[in-house]
Amino acid sequence: MALPKKFTGAITDIEISLLREFLEIAGAGGLTAAEVRLNKNKSAISVGLSKLEKRLGMRLCERGRGGFHLTEQGRMVQSAAMQLIQDIDRFAEYVGTASGQLQGEVTVYVDDTFVFEMEEPLAQTIAVLADSHPQLKFSIHMTSPVHVLEAVLDGKADLGFTALARESDAIRRIPLFLEEMGLFCGSEHPLHDVPDEQITYQTLQEHAFVRSEVYQEKAYVEFLSGLNFKAKAPTSLSRMILILSSRYLGFFPLRFAEHWLEKGKIREIRVDGSRAANQCYVISRKSRPLGIATGIFQETLVECVTERKRVR
DSSP: OOOOOOOOSOOOHHHHHHHHHHHHHHHHTSTTTHHHHHTSOHHHHHHHHHHHHHHHTSOOEEOSTTOOEEOHHHHHHHHHHHHHHHHHHHHHHHHHHHTTOOOSEEEEEEEGGGGTTSHHHHHHHHHHHHHHOTTOEEEEEEEOHHHHHHHHHHTSOSEEEEOOSSOOTTEEEEEEEEEEEEEEEETTSTTTTSOGGGOOHHHHTTSEEEEOOOOOOHHHHHHHHTSEEEEEOSSHHHHHHHHHTTSOEEEEEHHHHHHHHHTTSEEEEOOTTOOEEEEEEEEEETTSOOOHHHHHHHHHHHHHHHHHHHHO
16 A cells, blocks of 8 residues: 655645644534534535645544544644644734734634623724724634633633633733622522521521632632532523522622622622622733734723723
8 A cells, every 4th residue: 555645844725724624623523513613514524634634644533433533643733733824824914914904813702701891892892993904803702711711722712801710821911800799599599588697607508509610819719618519600691590590509790690680580698708809801822922913902902991990
């Protein structure tokens, strides 16, 4: 059997397109899962992947009855391809800037609890950049704090907006605002009609809690450490559903909770230590310099947030 032709190092538009598809396949974890991402059927995706393997002269992944997984060579190509695509996109951005028009795409991942705090600044920032640079594209994702951090670290996101799920030396961060948190229960929870002065920390320990995924300040961690967490939810909306069931107590951003408070669906429980404030940030990966468009996006958004705090 003839050995596959060795890769010569020459990169054409065809290889770049196939590498982009390979990154989507690897990110999705398989050919079937990549169908929606690529808007192609599995057969077409498989043909493209085989073509890339033939051009590179190596097996990038194993797929079949045993499941999908990258080979060692595939993992190396994935890492190199991510850097290559980032460099290409950055080059296109600089060329666009030289011609007087920003191009490319800014990808932003946002903690879903920020929908009320960041709604106006994000919309205003996008409006400003869309008007001044109509060729610039935006990709906005609402997700959990953990996924925001992972997207930034993995290079999927240019910027993230989150109260950190955990500390990381690999990210740069700029403080945006403080997110006030409170303790809530549903309208049918046993504590709903109990006055705050009759609720002690020992009382809380008798009830089940839902856990959030946000890195907490030391004093709040100590408060949480003695509580009985029996459920977890990665996003704020999923956490609120558990609270609304009246079977769990949970901590929630005060601003986010206003909708359900006004409807009488939940009640805040105020005891010593039950309120805290999470610092929320705009984050980016230290090892990945901000592109021109991303830098302008970040600068504009920070200005919008600062102005919003000033007029409050």
